Amino acid sequence: MKWILVILAAAGLLFGAVNGTMDAVAQSVLSESSKTISLVLTLAGGMCLWSGLLQIAKDSGLTDLIARLLHPMISLVFRGVALTARARELICINMTANLLGLGNAATPAGVAAMKELADRNHPECASDGMILLTVLNTASIQLIPTTVAMLRLRHGAQNPFDILPAVLIVSFSSAAIVVCLVRLCNRIRTKIRERKERAA
DSSP, X not given: OHHHHHHHHHHHHHHHHHHTOHHHHHHHHHHHHHHHHHHHHHHHHHHHHHHHHHHHHHHHTHHHHHHHHHXXXXXXXTTTOOOOXXXXXXXXXXXXXHHTTOGGGGHHHHHHHHHHHHHHSOTTSOOHHHHHHHHHHHXXXXXXXXXXXXXXXXXXXXXXXXXXXXXXXXXXXXXXXXXXXXXXXXXXXXXXXXXXHHHO
């Protein structure tokens, strides 16, 4: 990702120099930098609020209740993956934050769940459970797109949640597709491994 950002920045400077618009490029850099700080502060407030609410839910035992409710779905999605109670709880918190569209507020639980899965399975490489959790976070099923709604509200949207139907369709579809792809890739990898073992 860092190389992509470097290439984009270098391309902008190159085209600005070629077109003779370096003044506009410099002005954009300065003005957008201040806007970035303002945007970060706006999002930080919402993230602090929801992260605090998630911690309260955890301390009050609400996440345990949600974990029990999500247990059938988690067991189905992570079928064949050895999950400890701690890993299941962390995955539940992570999925809950994603369902609420909290963005980076889901990251701490996701990282902790990854460590738990790594300790439980194969620490030297990504296990099936780790890969599945990664793609689910990337797809990020969102029932309430909180972060996107905050951005839309900041930029003058009259009804920031009017994109909800589209978000639901896209997020559920992408999650279903990536889960199927992971299952398919795991089967292909298993068959290749079995053929190599038979050949040996």
